[in-house]
Amino acid sequence: MSTVGKVIKCLAAVAWEAGKPLSIEEIEVDPPKAGEVRVQITATGVCHTDAYTLSGKDPEGVFPVVLGHEGGGIVESVGEGVTSVKPGDHVVPLYVPQCKTCKFCLNSKTNLCQKVRVTQGQGVMPDGTKRFRCKGQELYHFMGCSTFSQYTVVLEISICKVNEAAPLDKVCLLGCGIPTGYGAALNTAKVEPGSNCAIFGLGAVGLAVALGCRAAGAKRVIGVDINPAKFEVAKKFGVTEFVNPKDYDKPIQEVLVGLTDGGLDYTFECIGNVNTMRSALEACHKGWGVSVIIGVAGAGEEISTRPFQLVTGRTWKGTAFGGYKSRDSVPQLVDEYLSKKLPIDDFVTHNVSLKEINEAFHLMHSGQSIRAVVHF
Ligand SMILES: NC(=O)c1ccc[n+]([C@@H]2O[C@H](COP(=O)([O-])OP(=O)(O)OC[C@H]3O[C@@H](n4cnc5c(N)ncnc54)[C@H](O)[C@@H]3O)[C@@H](O)[C@H]2O)c1
Ligand SMILES: [Zn+2]
Numbered sequence: 001m002s003t004v005g006k007v008i009k010c011l012a013a014v015a016w017e018a019g020k021p022l023s024i025e026e027i028e029v030d031p032p033k034a035g036e037v038r039v040q041i042t043a044t045g046v047c048h049t050d051a052y053t054l055s056g057k058d059p060e061g062v063f064p065v066v067l068g069h070e071g072g073g074i075v076e077s078v079g080e081g082v083t084s085v086k087p088g089d090h091v092v093p094l095y096v097p098q099c100k101t102c103k104f105c106l107n108s109k110t111n112l113c114q115k116v117r118v119t120q121g122q123g124v125m126p127d128g129t130k131r132f133r134c135k136g137q138e139l140y141h142f143m144g145c146s147t148f149s150q151y152t153v154v155l156e157i158s159i160c161k162v163n164e165a166a167p168l169d170k171v172c173l174l175g176c177g178i179p180t181g182y183g184a185a186l187n188t189a190k191v192e193p194g195s196n197c198a199i200f201g202l203g204a205v206g207l208a209v210a211l212g213c214r215a216a217g218a219k220r221v222i223g224v225d226i227n228p229a230k231f232e233v234a235k236k237f238g239v240t241e242f243v244n245p246k247d248y249d250k251p252i253q254e255v256l257v258g259l260t261d262g263g264l265d266y267t268f269e270c271i272g273n274v275n276t277m278r279s280a281l282e283a284c285h286k287g288w289g290v291s292v293i294i295g296v297a298g299a300g301e302e303i304s305t306r307p308f309q310l311v312t313g314r315t316w317k318g319t320a321f322g323g324y325k326s327r328d329s330v331p332q333l334v335d336e337y338l339s340k341k342l343p344i345d346d347f348v349t350h351n352v353s354l355k356e357i358n359e360a361f362h363l364m365h366s367g368q369s370i371r372a373v374v375h376f
């Protein structure tokens with residue numbers, strides 16, 4: 001029996017309020033309106049941003065909400081005017097959309113499409129309404145994706161069709177963490193062959209940076225992390241040396257400058273801590289070192305350094321979603337995965353069912369997982 005045009009009842013992990021575990025509920029998902037796509041989600045990763053919003057610290061956070069933004073799925077039906085995907089297509093929802101018409105999309109220097117920024121931040125579709133209900137209450141959308149549900153509704157500009165040969169429980173991770181780090185090295189820093197790089201924080205994002213540095217032909221890739229358990233696994237991703245700030249009684253930037261004859265060519269902050277952001281900048285080589293901020297700091301926090309650090313030729317940059325124009329790039333990254341250039345499988349350390357989704361959050365908080373993938 002076709003579900004097209006009908007409300008679908010399915011299971012979702014609902015965040016009813018801040019600071020509480022997710023609860024598995026039967027929800028109702030409306031059909032897609034014009035320009036929208038209803039997707040059956042088959043797998044999703046769990047990312048720090050989901051945890052951040054769930055914690056209540058996100059000033060934009062609204063409840064009750066269906067979180068999740070690292071999903072993979074199959075198109076169930078499309079709304080009026082949708083042409084780039086059709087029912088049955090394998091797709092990855094994208095929290096950075098690509099409308100291809102706004103000022104940002106038309107500028108090759110940025111990937112930050114602004115077409116639906118305001119409504120996406122408010123947790124609603126562009127017409128101000130929502131497509132989810134549970135127990136008589138409407139549920140908010142999240143980052144334009146809401147992948148913690150068996151079915152979700154997203155905009156056509158927030159989705160891309162990917163090669164069906166790729167398993168969705170792996171390429172779902174191309175929805176956030178992997179492109180973020182990989183693109184930070186390749187698109188934002190534009191790491192050159194023979195470079196010395198340092199990566200602060202060896203979670204999924206930092207390890208993806210390591211893959212990007214390796215792909216670019218970096219010579220030394222120094223991993224900086226306070227969890228020594230990360231080093232063995234990081235070698236597999238191309239980290240060549242490991243520095244634990246806890247092993248030293250001087251600032252870590254001084255240690256790194258000493259190890260590298262004056263500093264790094266490229267550093268990457270993948271923690272979200274304003275102190276390590278400063279260390280990462282100051283670990284850069286005078287005259288040309290570039291530091292890229294990827295980690296997301298807490299609301300209201302500020303970075304600082306002495307301006308002389310910049311006057312003497314260091315550059316501070318930042319990046320979201322690795323600088324990738326999302327709909328153009330994610331299908332290409334899927335192809336890189338299929339041609340064994342981009343090893344996504346190594347990121348999946350745990351697999352859980354939807355009912356165990358809170359366990360995936362626990363594995364992330366305790367530092368045990370690189371990524372735990374939730375299967376529907
Ligand atoms: N800019 C973007 O588009 C974007 C996208 C996704 C995630 N992020 C952010 O990237 C960051 C990393 O995400 P992740 O999923 O890899 O996180 P993660 O928690 O898996 O990894 C962080 C790592 O940093 C280490 N660490 C913590 N404090 C440290 C310190 N003081 N010194 C050295 N190492 C330290 C931890 O041991 C851990 O290995 C987060 O802030 C996340 O919000 C940004
Ligand atoms: Zn994320």
Ligand SMILES: [Zn+2]
Pocket residue numbers: 097098099100101102103104105112113114115
């Ligand atoms: Zn746009």
